Amino acid sequence: MAQYRTFTAADAVEYARQHAGLADAQSLVDAQEVGDGNLNLVFRIFDRQGVSRVVVKQALPYVRCVGESWPLTLDRARLEAETLLVHGQHCGEHTVKILHYDAQLAVMVMEDLSNLHIWRRELVQGHYHPQAAAQLGRYLAQTLFYTSDFHQHPHEKKAQVARFINPQMCEITEDLFFNDPYQQHQRNSYPPALEATVAALRDDDQLRTAVAALKHAFFSHAEALLHGDIHSGSIFVGDGQLKAIDAEFGYYGPIGFDVGTAIGNLLLNYCGLPGLLPPREAADAREQRLQDVKIVWQQFADQFLALVAEKTRDYALAWPGYAAQFLQKVLADAIGYCGTELIRRTVGMAHVADLEDIADDAMRDACIEQAINLGKVLILAAHHVENIDALIARIRQNG
Amino acid sequence: MAQYRTFTAADAVEYARQHAGLADAQSLVDAQEVGDGNLNLVFRIFDRQGVSRVVVKQALPYVRCVGESWPLTLDRARLEAETLLVHGQHCGEHTVKILHYDAQLAVMVMEDLSNLHIWRRELVQGHYHPQAAAQLGRYLAQTLFYTSDFHQHPHEKKAQVARFINPQMCEITEDLFFNDPYQQHQRNSYPPALEATVAALRDDDQLRTAVAALKHAFFSHAEALLHGDIHSGSIFVGDGQLKAIDAEFGYYGPIGFDVGTAIGNLLLNYCGLPGLLPPREAADAREQRLQDVKIVWQQFADQFLALVAEKTRDYALAWPGYAAQFLQKVLADAIGYCGTELIRRTVGMAHVADLEDIADDAMRDACIEQAINLGKVLILAAHHVENIDALIARIRQNG
The missing domain is CATH 3.90.1200.10 (Aminoglycoside phosphotransferase (APH), C-terminal lobe)
Known part of the structure; x- marks a missing residue:
């Protein structure tokens, strides 16, 4: 299993190519970090046409808005992905779709919701x-x-x-x-x-x-x-x-x-x-x-x-x-x-x-x-x- | 770790010799099965003087009073021993003392309470x-x-x-x-x-x-x-x-x-x-x-x-x-x-x-x-x- 490392934008693109399950995976070329939350990196992944196709979210090992002085378990990425998968199973209509997750990397690939x-x-x-x-x-x-x-x-x-x-x-x-x-x-x-x-x-x-x-x-x-x-x-x-x-x-x-x-x-x-x-x-x-x-x-x-x-x-x-x-x-x-x-x-x-x-x-x-x-x-x-x-x-x- | 087998009286004596932590372990010579409960084998272990010294309790893989048609997890022996150990830690005065337990054998050795x-x-x-x-x-x-x-x-x-x-x-x-x-x-x-x-x-x-x-x-x-x-x-x-x-x-x-x-x-x-x-x-x-x-x-x-x-x-x-x-x-x-x-x-x-x-x-x-x-x-x-x-x-x- 992959060891944890903090993703760069390029890492996020490469990860999405491998794991988003897209037929045209190689068309993914760019990433924008849009995490405005308190805890995580969130990358929107764009294709050659500049269309946002999927989202890559990675947990950081600390509270982002406070800094490294407040460490926080990476296991939350697993918990988040598994909660969303269970909720998706029972209410797929109203739960973001998880395409892939990796507990070691604390990362998940999700459907893009930028139309919302x-x-x-x-x-x-x-x-x-x-x-x-x-x-x-x-x-x-x-x-x-x-x-x-x-x-x-x-x-x-x-x-x-x-x-x-x-x-x-x-x-x-x-x-x-x-x-x-x-x-x-x-x-x-x-x-x-x-x-x-x-x-x-x-x-x-x-x-x-x-x-x-x-x-x-x-x-x-x-x-x-x-x-x-x-x-x-x-x-x-x-x-x-x-x-x-x-x-x-x-x-x-x-x-x-x-x-x-x-x-x-x-x-x-x-x-x-x-x-x-x-x-x-x-x-x-x-x-x-x-x-x-x-x-x-x-x-x-x-x-x-x-x-x-x-x-x-x-x-x-x-x-x-x-x-x-x-x-x-x-x-x-x-x-x-x-x-x-x-x-x-x-x-x-x-x-x-x-x-x-x-x-x-x-x-x-x-x-x-x-x-x-x-x-x-x-x-x-x-x-x-x-x-x-x-x-x-x-x-x-x-x- | 030992594989599960149902204890005979002789097994219980031998087990108590090994695990009861008695200085005169070899004086243990006899066992009497006294389980009147619904679920388990319970052996009182006697020394040469006929004194009951410790108790060996083993879970059976079914409900004893019903029979093998009602199977029951052996993990209950671990749960019992660990519950009693925790309770003993907080109220040793009123909890039977666990001397040893083995989750695989579903067995525990306890203090003898035959004076009560x-x-x-x-x-x-x-x-x-x-x-x-x-x-x-x-x-x-x-x-x-x-x-x-x-x-x-x-x-x-x-x-x-x-x-x-x-x-x-x-x-x-x-x-x-x-x-x-x-x-x-x-x-x-x-x-x-x-x-x-x-x-x-x-x-x-x-x-x-x-x-x-x-x-x-x-x-x-x-x-x-x-x-x-x-x-x-x-x-x-x-x-x-x-x-x-x-x-x-x-x-x-x-x-x-x-x-x-x-x-x-x-x-x-x-x-x-x-x-x-x-x-x-x-x-x-x-x-x-x-x-x-x-x-x-x-x-x-x-x-x-x-x-x-x-x-x-x-x-x-x-x-x-x-x-x-x-x-x-x-x-x-x-x-x-x-x-x-x-x-x-x-x-x-x-x-x-x-x-x-x-x-x-x-x-x-x-x-x-x-x-x-x-x-x-x-x-x-x-x-x-x-x-x-x-x-x-x-x-x-x-x-």
């Missing part, structure tokens, strides 16, 4: 993709049902849990979601004007207890093979399509974490819109985001229940009514994790363009403060919200 | 061991705290979860606890007179939904390294001591499962006592059992909380008040699993002497019916019982 757009950029610019929310709900339902105890044979599920243990990537989430924002930490970053708002998070007893419970479930509830980082920057949309990418945080965890992360990023956009668009457009887009949240949940829940009714293999879990009760727990979990996403994206290390791109300082601070407060409300209210309409009502009350 | 007695036999005969309940609570607190997310480093915990996946033994529990008693199944066995009581379990909507949730948590909630089968037949008592044995069902599961199994077996005895002892003694022993249940929980909870306060390593889970909230969930889980233990030990395949040893048929049926009904009440009430006193009150109401 990163959803976050579209949301920031006010470009509405009316099918995206329903498609995301479908992706969540399919990937999470088929890898859950409802469907997976218990032997297979346990083997997959072991195969997908992901200690280093999970640790990033464990720290960044559940620890950093609730203490003074050098990784945190938020507007100085919001010091009092942020400080209040640290000694709110109910909030800290609720965050502990969410972290404990993240640690221990192996409900399904999660994407693990399904925010709007990990999703391509366009042409009526939606494709999830970037699954290096994949592991067996609580279903509500994926659902909550997805909804949370729509709400980060909701909070940022008044600073991103003119007032009337912002108001319309905010309504669209609330509808998107409702549609993501409704599609997820409806399709999950339909899959349970048709395809549950487990004798006990197939009892009519159980899945609906379970989804109540998933909704509560999702609302809680959604709240932690709002807080960690505003108070913690990793921020989002939906708020960072707001030009006016005072407006940006106000939008960030709204996101923090909404996050707090959602974490505290998670177990008291009966259904998706009640959630939307809560969001309106607090935003 | 199986707790179930003592309970059946009305022999009270006043320290046992507190010691069991302590065993549960120590073993479950130290292997939980409160204490174990997240990397280590995940590695241990993978090491202790136990598909075949878990499947036995998954089937026998959560499926069989709630359907017509050839493995079930109960008095014909109780047909209506048993049939009513099958179509009780609330009950079936609650059992599904308990099974789902058994599948997916990796909270701590469980013993997995901590009933009164897996516990030696006497001389003020208590030692847990027989951990082949060990895996990372919901803490409430171990606590509920422990309590459930005390309640099986509680239900059987009127048929085992004369009326006044039975009444006294029933009060003792209720006290035992209370003490097991109280000791477990108090010591778990004390360990959390002193030794929690996780930043978020250390928030004061979180552990107490978590223990509320553990209590609810424990009550539910306790209920499933009562039902699977009366309706399902594996029965207990606390009920089977009752000589009078009508009395036995009445005691079994009480156990089934109490099990049902507990499963349904699990989330509505606020504390251990409320649990004891519920039991009195229904028994």
